[in-house]
Amino acid sequence: MTLPAGGAASAYAGKLALITGARRGVGRIIAEHILQHGGRVAGFARGESTIDHPDYFHFQVDIGDPASVQQGFAALRKVTDAVHIVVNNAAVLTSQYAMIMPPAAAQAMLNTNLMGAFMVSREASKMMRKSKWGRIINIGSMAVSLEPIGDSMYAATKAGLASLANVMAKELAPLNVTCNTLGITAIHTDMLSQLPQDKIAQVIAGLTIPRFAEADDILNVIDFLASERSAYITAQTIYLGGVN
Amino acid sequence: MLNQDAVHAIILQALNNINDERGPDEQLVINLDTRLFGADAVLDSLSLVSVIVDVEAAISDASGRDISLTDDRAMSQAVSPFTDVNALTAYILLLLSEAA
Numbered sequence: 384m385t386l387p388a389g390g391a392a393s394a395y396a397g398k399l400a401l402i403t404g405a406r407r408g409v410g411r412i413i414a415e416h417i418l419q420h421g422g423r424v425a426g427f428a429r430g431e432s433t434i435d436h437p438d439y440f441h442f443q444v445d446i447g448d449p450a451s452v453q454q455g456f457a458a459l460r461k462v463t464d465a466v467h468i469v470v471n472n473a474a475v476l477t478s479q480y481a482m483i484m485p486p487a488a489a490q491a492m493l494n495t496n497l498m499g500a501f502m503v504s505r506e507a508s509k510m511m512r513k514s515k516w517g518r519i520i521n522i523g524s525m526a527v528s529l530e531p532i533g534d535s536m537y538a539a540t541k542a543g544l545a546s547l548a549n550v551m552a553k554e555l556a557p558l559n560v561t562c563n564t565l566g567i568t569a570i571h572t573d574m575l576s577q578l579p580q581d582k583i584a585q586v587i588a589g590l591t592i593p594r595f596a597e598a599d600d601i602l603n604v605i606d607f608l609a610s611e612r613s614a615y616i617t618a619q620t621i622y623l624g625g626v627n
Numbered sequence: 628m629l630n631q632d633a634v635h636a637i638i639l640q641a642l643n644n645i646n647d648e649r650g651p652d653e654q655l656v657i658n659l660d661t662r663l664f665g666a667d668a669v670l671d672s673l674s675l676v677s678v679i680v681d682v683e684a685a686i687s688d689a690s691g692r693d694i695s696l697t698d699d700r701a702m703s704q705a706v707s708p709f710t711d712v713n714a715l716t717a718y719i720l721l722l723l724s725e726a727a
Contacts, residue, residue: 509680557673 394606395422401459401466403427403446403503404473405434408572409522412598413470413605414439425462427455427473427503446473446499447491456506465514468609469507471500471544472522476574478533478582489536496540501547504562508555517560518609521548525568525626531586541566545620552618561617563608568624570596591625600624628723629690634716635659637689641681642712645674659716664709675709686719694722 395417402417404410405426414424414434423438432441440462444455459466474496477488504519511517523545526538545564552562568590569575569583587593600623607613608621629637642657655661655669662668663675670678679696687693695701701708701718708718 509684512677512680554673 393421395420398467399423399425399463399465400468400470401425401427401507402470402472403499406430407433408574409567409570409601410472412601413472416602425459446503447494449498449502452499452502452506464510466507466510467516468518469503470520470522470605471503473499476537476577478537478578480533481535484536492536492540497543497547500544504547504551508560511560512558515559517555517558519548519551519560519562520605520608521545521564523564523566523620525566525622525624527566528622528626529586549618556617559614561613563617564620565601565604565608566620566622566626567601568596568626570601596623631716631720633689634719635712637685638682638712638715640685641678644681645670645677659712662711663715664707690723692723694719
């Protein structure tokens, strides 16, 4: 991967980023980017690691299970006493009319997409408290704004993520911890491939900038929100592609 | 199991951690009667949260047991565990005796 415009090879030097859902998709893209730019990364995911790097630490954690998250943090604290950046990326998606959405699928989205982010932010902020510095970045979705048919619970959980960030931003501001949300558009991932392609094409066509997101579109905003200079940027949601 | 003196020391250390972050003119007076919560409390809300987090972590490290100081039970005690250091100590010792 080439360096993004303006990106420094050591932009993340001295920082440890905890990324949920780091095995694949957007989480893996962000993890590899931070590793490439001098940071260390701890990945939480249900499956085994897919990243081979000396500064990558993998923990098998079910984000949707609060006990598993706490066990993950107990293991993480044996590796490091500091977490500087959190990217709450792990998410599950079942797209279906609400009338026939299996309750278990709806519950799983609530557990992973929202409760999981809460638990990870809760535990990570305890560690950030000591260093008086932190960046919590929630990966939201264009679904919050576009409200597509079939995404009732998914969009609701992603909307909740922004509220979660905004409230925690107030609680953690005295600790120099910022909390923001990046609302991403469609990007080619395993999650997206589960959805009907005609539905995706329709959504893309309706965007202000009608194309799929690319990795660097996401990484650009991650770099911005994670940077030292963004200390005064908190409780914000930034959408890609002209979604608002 | 941790005894009263050990729990006292953990709570007082958590309060000292707050003082470490304060200026010379803002130091808390710390003793076993220091009021943690309520009208005469010396801690603001975020400082109290910090004390709770530090105490829960230190108790877990020292005893190997996880306790929660902010669940429904703690909030429904006739005498708040956060009245002062002594009250918090008594509540922690109660939790640890049950978990043993």
